[in-house]
Amino acid sequence: xxxxxxxxxxxxxxxxxxxxxxxxxxxxxxxxxxxxxxxxxxxxxxxxxxxxxxxxxxxxxxxxxxxxxxxxxxxxxxxxxxxxxxxxxxxxxxxxxxxxxxxxxxxxxxxxxxxxxxxxxxxxxxxxxxxxxxxxxxxxxxxxxxxxxxxxxxxxxxxxxxxxxxxxxxxxxxxxxxxxxxxxxxxxxxxxxxxxxxxxxxxxxxxxxxxxxxxxxxxxxxxxxxxxxxxxxxxxxxxxxxxxxxxxxxxxxxxxxxxxxxxxxxxxxxxxxxxxxxxxxxxxxxxxxxxxxxxxxxxxxxxxxxxxxxxxxxxxxxxxxxxxxxxxxxxxxxxxx
Amino acid sequence: xxxxxxxxxxxxxxxxxxxxxxxxxxxxxxxxxxxxxxxxxxxxxxxxxxxxxxxxxxxxxxxxxxxxxxxxxxxxxxxxxxxxxxxxxxxxxxxxxxxxxxxxxxxxxxxxxxxxxxxxxxxxxxxxxxxx
Numbered sequence: 001x002x003x004x005x006x007x008x009x010x011x012x013x014x015x016x017x018x019x020x021x022x023x024x025x026x027x028x029x030x031x032x033x034x035x036x037x038x039x040x041x042x043x044x045x046x047x048x049x050x051x052x053x054x055x056x057x058x059x060x061x062x063x064x065x066x067x068x069x070x071x072x073x074x075x076x077x078x079x080x081x082x083x084x085x086x087x088x089x090x091x092x093x094x095x096x097x098x099x100x101x102x103x104x105x106x107x108x109x110x111x112x113x114x115x116x117x118x119x120x121x122x123x124x125x126x127x128x129x130x131x132x133x134x135x136x137x138x139x140x141x142x143x144x145x146x147x148x149x150x151x152x153x154x155x156x157x158x159x160x161x162x163x164x165x166x167x168x169x170x171x172x173x174x175x176x177x178x179x180x181x182x183x184x185x186x187x188x189x190x191x192x193x194x195x196x197x198x199x200x201x202x203x204x205x206x207x208x209x210x211x212x213x214x215x216x217x218x219x220x221x222x223x224x225x226x227x228x229x230x231x232x233x234x235x236x237x238x239x240x241x242x243x244x245x246x247x248x249x250x251x252x253x254x255x256x257x258x259x260x261x262x263x264x265x266x267x268x269x270x271x272x273x274x275x276x277x278x279x280x281x282x283x284x285x286x287x288x289x290x291x292x293x294x295x296x297x298x299x300x301x302x303x304x305x306x307x308x309x310x311x312x313x314x315x316x317x318x319x320x321x322x323x324x325x326x327x328x329x330x331x332x333x334x335x336x337x
Numbered sequence: 338x339x340x341x342x343x344x345x346x347x348x349x350x351x352x353x354x355x356x357x358x359x360x361x362x363x364x365x366x367x368x369x370x371x372x373x374x375x376x377x378x379x380x381x382x383x384x385x386x387x388x389x390x391x392x393x394x395x396x397x398x399x400x401x402x403x404x405x406x407x408x409x410x411x412x413x414x415x416x417x418x419x420x421x422x423x424x425x426x427x428x429x430x431x432x433x434x435x436x437x438x439x440x441x442x443x444x445x446x447x448x449x450x451x452x453x454x455x456x457x458x459x460x461x462x463x464x465x466x467x468x469x
Contacts, residue, residue: 050438054445067451089394093435096390097442317389 002309004075005060005098006302007053009091010083010111011136012040014049016060017299018073019306022121025064027292027299028056033174039164040174046086053094060298070102075314077305080108081326083136088322096317105314107305108321111296112137112328113148115262117307118300123287129256131247131275132328134263134296135160135179138204138243140250141328143336148328151250152202159239160265162206166235169214170228177295182232183268189233193226197238202249204242209235240271244278251284260287267294307335369418370425376413376436383443384411390439391432402428 003020015029032048034040066072078095081088099106116130130141130148138154157165160179167178172185195212198205213235220226226234247259259279261272272288279286293300308314311334378384388408396404402419415432419425 050434053438054441057442057446058449061446061449062452065451069446069449085397089435090438092394093390093439094442096393097386097439098446100386100389101443101447318393320393322394 002074002306003066003072004077004107004302004306004309005057005069005073006077006109006114006298006300006305007057007091007095008079008111008114008296008298008301009049009053009087010079010081011087011296012045012048013296014052014056014087014090015296015298016053016056017297017302018060018064018066019299019302020064021306024299025066026060026062027297028059028063029295029297030056031176033176036173037168037171038174039168042084042086045084046090049087049090053090056298057094057098073102073104075105075107075305075309076102077107077109077301077308078320078322079111079114079301080321081323082111083324085322085324088324092320092322096320099317099320105309106317106320107308107314109301109304109308110326110328110331111301112139112141113331113333114300114304116141116148116260117304118293118297119260119262119287119289121303122289122293123260125258125260125287127256128258128260128287129247129251129254130260130262131243131266132263133159133243133261133265133271135164135265137263138206139328140202140246142250142254142256143333146333146336148331148333150327150329151253152204152246155200155203155205156207157210159204159206159243160263162210162239163235163265165210166213166217166232169217170231177264179265179268182236183270185229186232186236186270187229189227189229189231191226191230191233192237193220193231193234195234195238197242199242199245202246204246206239209238236268236270240268240274243271244274247275248278248282251282257282257284258287259284262289262294264295267291311335369420370422371416371418372425372429373417374415374429374433375409376415378411378413378440381411383440384408384413386443387436387439388413391435394435396428400424400428404428404432 006017008015012032017027018025030052032045076095076099078091132139136158138158139150140152141148163182164178172181196208276286392406401421401424405416407414
């Protein structure tokens with residue numbers, strides 16, 4: 001029996017999760033929401049995380065019914081990167097302190113691999129082509145030779161970043177998330193606005209699309225030619241089609257018959273629907289998780305940490321640093337054959 | 338017993354040398370600002386934990402401040418030096434924030450005691466693996 005406590009705080013969500021041999025015992029989470037029209041800034045997010053992190057640890061232990069943490073917890077996992085610097089440090093500091101208090105190994109987890117491992121655990125996908133889409137990352141990943149290899153990715157901003165920034169233009173609420181609010185508006189959209197379609201082989205680019213729709217949004221809405229719902233609908237159709245295309249290209253290249261969507265944008269039902277259709281036409285199977293695990297959470301870090309502990313990939317507390325850039329394919333995946 | 342923060346006076350330390358200060362080191366020494374703080378912790382074990390936790394992170398590369406940490410008995414001694422007062426202020430502020438976070442982790446989590454919950458149904462152990 002191996003029980004891992006994981007701490008995740010690389011963006012605007014602070015979460016602590018406890019996993020014991022594939023079972024999520026607890027997974028509390030707090031989200032920092034900026035006012036409408038604004039994004040969250042590293043300093044403000046770090047203050048939020050410092051305020052809530054210790055309480056999240058207490059809540060996680062309580063909900064998991066841990067009676068004696070020193071005896072029952074076997075390792076402390078934290079997000080080493082990638083992410084925002086100041087928020088990452090909060091998770092790292094708390095993890096280092098707990099690891100020393102309880103005299104347990106500390107496990108530096110890559111955020112992207114946390115998403116992948118939780119996606120694999122929850123869905124049971126064996127060796128899927130992975131589409132990892134969030135506010136900070138957009139990658140098509142496939143496992144090969146002890147690495148999660150990046151076959152395609154965004155060349156500029158993440159797709160979630162594009163959606164979030166367009167939500168700011170429309171002054172949509174950031175609660176529960178701007179991407180969710182765009183999704184709700186898009187359901188009522190009827191008219192498609194043509195936007196740049198920027199697939200570049202296996203890679204994608206979103207900055208041109210964002211600039212186009214940002215620049216034209218106000219006058220299109222004022223003229224009555226398009227509604228905000230139409231613009232949200234159009235943006236989703238365009239960027240999601242691009243993601244489906246590069247994912248399909250990777251599946252064809254790898255002869256893969258499984259596709260897994262992870263990351264916060266993976267919550268989007270329209271994206272899942274479009275991916276499901278592509279998978280069906282290819283005779284492949286789509287895997288996706290729900291809001292509890294799509295969105296950044298502590299349990300996904302605990303799960304990746306669980307795998308790392310099993311393969312002996314822990315480190316000394318004095319080496320438990322954090323880094324804002326941490327490539328998915330930099331990690332040696334010793335726990336897979 | 339709460340720990341005390343003892344702040345020494347800001348002073349020019351012409352004897353301070355470090356690789357980061359080169360070239361016109363004499364001129365820079367004249368403008369060097371330093372700050373030393375001593376954080377007293379209730380016992381040596383906690384002091385060691387806090388020191389190790391805080392000593393891992395280096396100053397950001399864009400920072401103009403040089404930081405040295407020492408563990409002296411039950412005290413963590415932080416020495417900060419910079420040619421830029423604003424950078425010095427930010428470094429000391431950030432260091433104390435991280436110190437207080439680590440300390441509250443020890444104080445709060447260290448006193449953790451499991452409470453039997455009356456709402457057992459809300460707190461449910463669920464098999465994470467969802468079968469199709």
